[in-house]
Amino acid sequence: MAMIMDAVLGKLLDELLKEVVNVKDRAVKFRATLITLESTLNKVGRLAKQIDGLNNQLNKPAEEMKELKDKLAKGKKLVMECSEIQWWNCCYKANYQEELEALYESIRLYFNLDMQGLILTNELQNQVILTEIHATVMESGPRRTELKGVCSPPAPPAFTVGLDVHLREMKVKLLNNHHHAGSVLTVTGTPGSGKSTLVKKFCCDEEVKGIFKENIFFITFAQKPKLNTIVQRLFQHNACQVPEFQSDDDAVYQLENLLKQIGKNPILLVLDDVPSESVSLVDKFVFQIPKYKILVTSRITIRGFDQPYVLKSLNEVDAINLFRHSASLNQSSSDIPENIVKKIARGCSGSPLALIVTGKSLSREPPWAWNNRAKKLSKGQPILAFSADVLTCLQKSFDDLDPKVAECFRDLSLFPEAQRIPAAALVDIWAELRDEDDDSAMENIYELVKRNMADIVVTRNISSGTIDYNYHYVTQHGLLRDLAILQTNKELMKKRNRLIIDVSGNNLPDWWTTQNEYHIAAHSLSISTDDTFTSEWCNLQASEVEVLVLNLREKKRSLPMFMEKMNKLKVLIVTNYEFYRADLENFELLDNLSSLKRIRLEKVSIPFLSNTGVQLKNLHKFSFFMCNVNEAFKNSTIQVSKVFPNLEEMNIDYCDMVELPIGLSDIVSLKKLSITNCHKLSALPEGIGKLVNLESLRLTSCTKLEELPESITSLSKLNFLDISDCVSLSKLPENMGELRSLENLNCRGCTRLTDLPYSITELESLSAVVCDEETAALWEPFKTMLRDLKLKVAQVDFNLNWLS
Known part of the structure; x- marks a missing residue:
């Protein structure tokens, strides 16, 4: 019906215009009026057709253009009647002249008034629709939309060989039963055989993308993957609010519902690098959902599914091509004899990983290094064949x-x-x-x-x-990493310089005990636990340890008591790899560590400082990343300057800080202060000017920070200032020129900064300003007065790799 109405309007316009053109030369008495009417019809005709066509596409009511159609039909009839009036009929002439003028005036008024009203009405209707859509999206959308897409398939390497046949065969296996629900294809092979590369290339294939579209989800398994964490990432990828799962079964149930909701198009789930101890997890992702496929890669054959797809070694032609590319022999002329190239490539036994690693290790090396490698191979020394041989190959890279x-x-x-x-x-x-x-x-x-x-x-x-x-x-x-651990484990455990303890659940090492002391000589100690670890810390005698790395996956964990005797401990790194923040307890143990110089905490909540009574007199650097610190500093009755009296560097990144800790401005030893991505921080204290030794101040992406206090101009040693992406910052201190040591300033993304104080002309040391196109114009006039000043208009490149 809409297309018919569009055709009617076009026909009426064309017919009226044709009659006007034909009649104007014969009806001389109406010529002037008809010429004006012809001009008007030519101008509005095309516009009217376009508007009517768009209305039809948007399913607008046909009545909106009905009035214009009626006018055109009557106008055609009127023009035809005018052509029949005789020259002597003066009475009719006057009447028809008035009617023609009325027709012209009605068409003109329609486009000047009625059509404008229609356009305004349509705009208002569209605005209402957009508002409703936005409200619906906001209501159902995620709390953290910036995490959307974290399970997108990674791009395969730019250069690959020998995968075309595999791709075709995989398509036959996985796509032929396109409507079969929950089918699983496993890809297996020796380490380094190219399993992950193959599935990445499969996901980027145009035919595959055409079938699955946006529903391709890529998950790389860790050594100890957690089902809840994987499901959380899938929710994040699809911009859905992450529920708090009550159990693994609840996580599976919620995932099935999610996949059903997004399953209008086919779904492909890739589970990459599944370790042997996590094979049972694959079953958790199998659902009877139409057009739902699972693609798994693993070093072992996973039983219980269809026949796995096994990757074989590369043939000689493909192996040499991959080796030459990895060794950069295709980019430039080479002095390496072809027989040497082939000899080394053959020694890699067709393993892509060994070919790439070996090729890169020899890239741009002199001929004698190539000859030496070829001689060792010719004597029967293996590079790879199985996984042990791959490690042998990597060992050679380590030896270099x-x-x-x-x-x-x-x-x-x-x-x-x-x-x-x-x-x-x-x-x-x-x-x-x-x-x-x-x-x-x-x-x-x-x-x-x-x-x-x-x-x-x-x-x-x-x-x-x-x-x-x-x-x-x-x-x-x-x-x-296996190679690095192999190097570490060559000595007896008690004598190792670097001790790595990996605890899964309560499967503890034989020597792990809470009663008897276990002496170690290590200078670096790493302990990793999972979320099922409930045992007490062991009783280590670790008096030589200088670096302690705790890798946790628990919601609450106390620092180990054996730290109390770590008199030489200099570096403490505590990282929580769970989705939620972990509560870190027993913080008062740090009070005994007089040698402690650096602390880094990630994704933990620290207790109130007033409750611990800790004093870290020799601490030089404290870093918080994605930590809950606001309550600890806010409710503390002890000034932070008494806790860290000699602190030289503090980093607070992606934390919930609302205001700086009480007494921070009294730590006169502070040289570097970095407060970045703290979106609740709205102001800096006036006392910040007391940090007389401060050399570097970063305030990147503190989006609520509205101004810098005037006292900041007292920082006579400040040589670097970063206020990039402080989008609420509208002005700089009036006496900015007093920062005579300032050399580098980054103000990119300060979108509300509209002018600069004239005192900037006094920044005699300023040599580099990083800005964007909007703020660059503010700095141009100052270049003549600051001769050493160079402006760098920077392009920023953000990505979500850090969320992986």
């Missing part, structure tokens, strides 16, 4: 490390498998164990990355004028 970097590589094993390691935590360890500064610590990390012994993820890329490693995370392949 500088001794100092090799120790750093071993330190990566202090953190759990499949978890990203904050670079800041590694900096803390290496600063105290090996006297490394920030620059040299990051150099160690990038050396490992360069040698393919680790990877680095940067969650926020932006030039801020100084190194900010708080957005850097180190990741490590599971096999490489």
Whole structure:
């Protein structure tokens, strides 16, 4: 019906315009009026057709254009009658002249008044609809929409070989029974055979994406995966509020309901790198939902499902191509003989991981290094065949490390498998164990990355004028972590320099006891527990420990009593890997640790400082990440300056802080203060000007911070200031020019900053300002007065890697 009405309007317009054109030359007496009417019809005709067409698409009532159609039909009849009036009939001429003028006027008024009213009405109706849609979305949406998409499939490597046949065969296996509910396909093979690469490429295939669209969910299993955590991530990915599950069975029930709700399109769930001890979890994800598929990768064959898809070794042609690419032999001319290339590639036995690692280890190395590697292979020394051989291959890469970097590589094993390691935590360890500064610590990390012994993820890329490693995370392949642990475990446990204790449930080591002391000589101690661990801490005699890393998965945990005798402890790192914050108790033990220099807490709630009576007189650095700290500082009756009298650096990131701790401004030893992503912080105390030794102040993304106190201009040693993304900040202190030592300023994203104080001309040391296009215009006039000033218009790159 809508299309018919559209055709009627177009026909009426065309017919009226045709009659006007035909009649105007014959009916001379009406020519002037008809010419005006012709011009008007030409102007409004196309517009009227477009409006009517859009109304039809939007299912608007046909009555909205009915009045115009009636006018056009009557107008056609009137023009035809005008053509029949004889020259001598003066009475009719006058009457028809008036009617023609009335027709013209009615069409003109329709578009000037009636059509404007229709447009306004439609706009108001659309606004109402949009408001209702927005209200519905907000009502049903998640509390933390920024986590949406955390289970999106990762992109496969840019260069792959030998996977096309596998992809076709997998499609036949998984997609042919397209309507079968809950079918499972497992992909298995030796470590490093390319299982994860294959499923990533499968997820990015155009045919697969065309079938499953947005319903492709990719989960990488940790060594000890928790069902609740996986289900929580799936809820987050789909922008749904995460329920608090009462049990594993409840989590499975809630997940099934979620999948049914989003199951209008087919669903593909990928469970990647499922370890042998977690095979039973796969059954929890099997539901009888139409068009629902599960794709699993594992190093072992999982029984109970259809015949697994087994990845074989690469053929020689594909193996050499992958090796040459990994060794950068395709990018430039090479002096390496082809027979040497083939000999080393053949020694890798077609394993993609070994080919890539070996190729990268030889990339841009001199010919003698290639010849030496080929000679060792020719003597029968294996690189890989099974998983043990893969470790042998990786061992060779380890042997090539500088001794100092090799120790750093071993330190990566202090953190759990499949978890990203904050670079800041590694900096803390290496600063105290090996006297490394920030620059040299990051150099160690990038050396490992360069040698393919680790990877680095940067969650926020932006030039801020100084190194900010708080957005850097180190990741490590599971096999490489195994290699690091293998290196650590070569000595007897009591004599090891680095002791790693991994406790699952209450399956404790034989030596674990709460009565008898167990002496260790380790300087670094790592203890990892899971959420089923209920035992008491063991009674360790760990007097030599300088670094203690506690990796927890419990809602409440006390610090171990054996810490009381750790007289040499310098670094304490406590990380909770659960979804919710963990309550950390027994904090008063720290009062006995006179050597403690650095503390890093992640995703924990700390007790009221007034309840502990702790005094950490030698603590130099305290870092909080995603912690509940507001109550601890707010309700404390003890000033923080008495708890940390010699603190030099404090970092508070993604915490619930509303105001700075009482007495913080009295810690005159403080050199670095970083308060970032604290979205409840609205003001800084006037007393901040008393931090006379402060050199660096970061206030990144404190979105409620409205102004900087004037007293901040008293910070005579301040050389770096970061106020980026403080979107509520509307002005800078009037006497900003008194910060004579300020060299670097980051004000990117300060969208409410509309002018700058003239005193900025006195910032004689200012050499770099990072800003965006909006704020750059404010700084341009000052460049003539500050000759060393350089503006950097920065583009920021945010991603969700840190949530993995």
